[in-house]
Amino acid sequence: MFSRLTYTLRETFAGFKRNVTLTAAAIITSAVSLLIFGLTLLIQHGFDNLLQRWEGGVEMIVFVSAGTQQDGLDFIASTLQDQVNTGTVASFEYCDVACSLADADRVLAGDPTTRQLLDETNIPTLFKIVPAESTEVEFLRGLKESYQQLPSVNSVTLAEEQLDLIGKLQGFVSTYTTGLWIALMFASGLLIWNTIRTAMFARRREIEVMKLVGATDWFIRVPFMLEGLIQGLLGGVAAVGSMLFINWRWTQGVQDFPDSSGMTALVVIDGYQWTVAIIILAFGALVGMIGSGIAASRFLDV
Amino acid sequence: MIRLENVTKSYSTEVVALRDASFDIAKGEFVFLVGPSGSGKSTMLRLLNREERPERGAVWVAGRNIIDMPPSRVPHLRRNIGNIFQDYKLLSNKTVFENVAFAQEVIGKPKHVIRQQVPAVLDLVGLAGKEDRFPHQLSGGEQQRVSVARAFVNRPLILIADEPTGNLDPTTGEGIMRLLDRINKTGTTVVMATHDQRIVNTMRKRVIQLDRGVIVRDQARGVYE
Ligand SMILES: Nc1ncnc2c1ncn2[C@@H]1O[C@H](COP(=O)(O)OP(=O)(O)OP(=O)(O)O)[C@@H](O)[C@H]1O
Ligand SMILES: [Mg+2]
Numbered sequence: 001m002f003s004r005l006t007y008t009l010r011e012t013f014a015g016f017k018r019n020v021t022l023t024a025a026a027i028i029t030s031a032v033s034l035l036i037f038g039l040t041l042l043i044q045h046g047f048d049n050l051l052q053r054w055e056g057g058v059e060m061i062v063f064v065s066a067g068t069q070q071d072g073l074d075f076i077a078s079t080l081q082d083q084v085n086t087g088t089v090a091s092f093e094y095c096d097v098a099c100s101l102a103d104a105d106r107v108l109a110g111d112p113t114t115r116q117l118l119d120e121t122n123i124p125t126l127f128k129i130v131p132a133e134s135t136e137v138e139f140l141r142g143l144k145e146s147y148q149q150l151p152s153v154n155s156v157t158l159a160e161e162q163l164d165l166i167g168k169l170q171g172f173v174s175t176y177t178t179g180l181w182i183a184l185m186f187a188s189g190l191l192i193w194n195t196i197r198t199a200m201f202a203r204r205r206e207i208e209v210m211k212l213v214g215a216t217d218w219f220i221r222v223p224f225m226l227e228g229l230i231q232g233l234l235g236g237v238a239a240v241g242s243m244l245f246i247n248w249r250w251t252q253g254v255q256d257f258p259d260s261s262g263m264t265a266l267v268v269i270d271g272y273q274w275t276v277a278i279i280i281l282a283f284g285a286l287v288g289m290i291g292s293g294i295a296a297s298r299f300l301d302v
Numbered sequence: 303m304i305r306l307e308n309v310t311k312s313y314s315t316e317v318v319a320l321r322d323a324s325f326d327i328a329k330g331e332f333v334f335l336v337g338p339s340g341s342g343k344s345t346m347l348r349l350l351n352r353e354e355r356p357e358r359g360a361v362w363v364a365g366r367n368i369i370d371m372p373p374s375r376v377p378h379l380r381r382n383i384g385n386i387f388q389d390y391k392l393l394s395n396k397t398v399f400e401n402v403a404f405a406q407e408v409i410g411k412p413k414h415v416i417r418q419q420v421p422a423v424l425d426l427v428g429l430a431g432k433e434d435r436f437p438h439q440l441s442g443g444e445q446q447r448v449s450v451a452r453a454f455v456n457r458p459l460i461l462i463a464d465e466p467t468g469n470l471d472p473t474t475g476e477g478i479m480r481l482l483d484r485i486n487k488t489g490t491t492v493v494m495a496t497h498d499q500r501i502v503n504t505m506r507k508r509v510i511q512l513d514r515g516v517i518v519r520d521q522a523r524g525v526y527e
Contacts, residue, residue: 007407206393206404212351213456214381215408216374 009205011223012230015199020220022198023231026142026191030235031242033184040177041276046266047170060140062127062147065153072152076127079150086144100125106189124154185287188235192228192291200299204247207300221286221296228292229285236284240277303329303460303491304350309359311345311515318468319345319516320356329459332486334502335495336526337512343495346512347462351383352376364459379463381409382460384453384490388468390445392437398424398448399433400497405452423455427481443474447481454485461485467501475501502526 016023064073083089095103100123104115131140140158147156200207210220251267289292303422304327319342327333334375335343345420348354349361360367369380393400406416424430427447446466453461463482467475475489479501485491496502502509502525509524510517519527 205391209391209393209404210408211377212380212385212391213405213408213452214377214379216377219408219410 030188031238034239039180196295232284232288305362373504381416384458
């Protein structure tokens with residue numbers, strides 16, 4: 001058993017030396033494909049964080065037409081209270097004339113001309129509504145439409161443009177990066193397949209002798225498969241290192257952004273990057289095994 | 303030890319290499335396969351270690367019909383058969399010792415067994431002291447001795463030799479024949495294809511003659527003709 005192990009390791013190592021350029025190409029390709037694969041997963045996760053934050057913290061504002069009487073306000077309030085009871089709305093708050101004027105003072109501080117146009121008689125009062133946690137974007141839209149149907153409601157605002165943008169960006173980024181890593185991973189599988197085929201061709205005399213003296217197919221195959229496996233794993237290790245480095249640089253860089261920009265949510269520091277690292281290594285090993293396994297079975301009859 | 307029953311082997315519809323061949327070889331026999339070029343000698347030998355499979359008939363080796371042996375058993379069949387070729391088939395990047403040890407290594411023999419048995423068999427074939435040479439540093443006869451050592455190191459039941467003296471001058475060839483004779487005397491069955499008239503005539507062993515895939519003569523203590 002021990003001599004079998006040393007034989008296998010010796011042959012695997014000899015295979016690397018024999019075939020340096022092709023091996024390097026296979027490792028680099030698998031590293032790049034696995035890196036893009038890992039970054040795709042991280043970006044997805046970052047966007048998920050961001051979306052969750054927007055959706056969780058989002059406020060809807062229902063502007064009430066100026067001059068609405070108390071019974072009109074009561075009706076809106078009771079509708080919202082019903083929704084609080086059924087769990088679609090987390091909480092709401094009425095902002096009366098004084099509150100709205102104070103808001104206007106703050107929001108329009110840089111725009112005194114507009115501020116001067118507003119006074120107690122014409123400022124719209126408003127309801128600030130916090131929808132329940134983790135609601136879908138689509139659901140928020142439905143909610144917005146239903147508020148617009150209510151009497152005395154002037155308009156409803158929702159941060160849906162930002163949500164839309166983020167959703168689109170996420171879809172865009174993940175579609176193209178997914179295409180990239182699949183293509184590259186296929187290429188690295190082919191390259192590994194090719195290195196193994198070349199290695200087996202270089203050793204066809206030895207394989208012929210091995211078969212004649214009664215070595216089993218698995219005995220002949222294993223060093224080659226191990227060679228492919230190690231190539232995939234080395235690519236995986238390089239990819240994990242690069243990914244962790246990029247993620248670290250990104251996390252550092254993002255700290256300079258203002259907290260309110262939302263960019264700070266676009267980082268992965270919750271340990272998910274370690275899950276991705278393991279997935280990358282497993283994928284690298286798998287691609288190496290498949291590429292070399294197919295080659296080793298197919299070219300055993302040399 | 304070896305029995306062929308009505309074996310027919312063709313490579314294509316035109317090329318029928320063996321036609322309805324039958325014979326029986328007992329344990330410890332020494333048999334020459336003779337016949338003109340293309341008569342099917344090599345094909346016959348390749349059937350014995352299942353490098354080829356016939357269309358019809360049965361091939362019995364060591365009590366088993368190897369025609370329908372599952373592929374996973376074939377390596378174990380081959381461990382009982384040693385092979386010697388006209389072109390030696392040595393690995394040029396390995397030394398004499400490594401070439402012989404290779405045959406043990408790849409079937410999982412432990413190191414201490416290899417260290418003990420390889421020098422013994424190299425001694426038997428007369429190559430003691432040349433363990434560390436590479437094949438290109440040996441004469442043709444010496445290279446063939448390495449190949450005999452490799453075929454015999456695992457003590458096979460059967461030794462198959464396909465024109466082992468084909469590349470050697472007569473004297474060197476005789477040396478190889480004496481070696482095969484000695485191996486045969488240890489109880490190993492030897493089947494050898496040859497064109498060498500002198501060798502067949504001096505050894506006076508059983509002769510099976512082929513002509514265009516048909517066995518035309520099977521004679522104890524025969525001559526080449
Ligand atoms: N792999 C193959 N594919 C197709 N035809 C083959 C193959 N091997 C041998 N043959 C054909 O089968 C016939 C028998 O060949 P074989 O090699 O058994 O002859 P042989 O008696 O060993 O000849 P020689 O004395 O020249 O070595 C020949 O006609 C040959 O052309
Ligand atoms: Mg021949």
